[in-house]
Amino acid sequence: MTETIVKEAKKIAERIIKYETRKYLGKVYILWSTYPLIITLFYSIIVDYFPSLYNDKFFTFSFQALLIGLYFVIIYMLIRKLVITTLRYNGIYGKGSKKRSRIVTPLLWSLIILVTLVMFLGxxxxxxxxxxxxxxxxxxxxxxxxxxxxxxxxxxxxxxLALASFAIGMMAIPFGIYLPFYIMSVFWIYAGYKSLVEVIEDE
Known part of the structure; x- marks a missing residue:
């Protein structure tokens, strides 16, 4: 009897985590897809209304450094929750560990800082x-x-589609090719929409 109750409890917990994960993924897709569009809008405003700032190397350098920094902070916040959710799911079946959970934050920060520096220098x-x-x-x-x-x-x-377009977009940026990154936004908006529709249908 007790074993049956435990199994049912695990199934309920699994369904809840699956529901929360898909819903969160939908929000991440939509939120992340807006980043290239927002950057384009900012640059358009600067070019049209503040051309002197756009031609100022120090301002351009500082502005882009800020954008890159904010981007990776946002990524950290989004990815951290995905990682923790995975640990929670694995924990239902005894695959997770508190020790692993404790090292998630410092590892994420270390990797993000390292990658930011490498990309920025490049x-x-x-x-x-x-x-x-x-x-x-x-x-x-x-x-x-x-x-x-x-x-x-x-x-x-x-x-x-979302992850493939992301990979192509990221690999194109170092070569000064930005069109794939904007195309990525379309696929991510679509993935976000489909994810949220899936959540609504499962309610």
Whole structure:
């Protein structure tokens, strides 16, 4: 009797985590997809209304450094919750550990700082190797973090489209090609929409 109750409790907990994870992924897709669009809007405003600032190297450097910093802070916040959710799910079946949970935050921060520095140095020293290395590490990390969570809810075709477009977009940026990054926004908005629809249908 007790064993049956425990099994049922685990199933309920699993369903709740799956529901919360897919819902959160939907929000992440939509939130993240707006970043390239917001950056484009900011740059358009600066170019049109503050051309002197746009031509100021110090301002441009500082502004881009701020954008990169904010971007990675946002990424940290989003990815950290995905990682912790995965640990919670694994914990239902005794696969998680408190020790692993405690090292998530410092490891994430260390990796984000490292990748930020590598990418930043690559972009501003025109060192393609550094820029590509930073983008590659970052891309692998993000895709792995998403994949780890997607295993919980089941990988759908729109998840594949979102992650594939992200990988292509990140690999194109070091070469000064930004169109794939904007195309990525479209796929991520679609993935976010489909994820939230899935959540609503499961309610």
């Amino acid at each position: 972009y501003y020293t025109s060192d393609i190797l550094l820029a590509v290395s930073g983008s590659s590490i970052y891309t692998v990390f993000v895709i792995y973090s998403f994949y780890d969570s997607l295993r919980i809810v089941g990988i759908k075709y729109y998840d594949v």
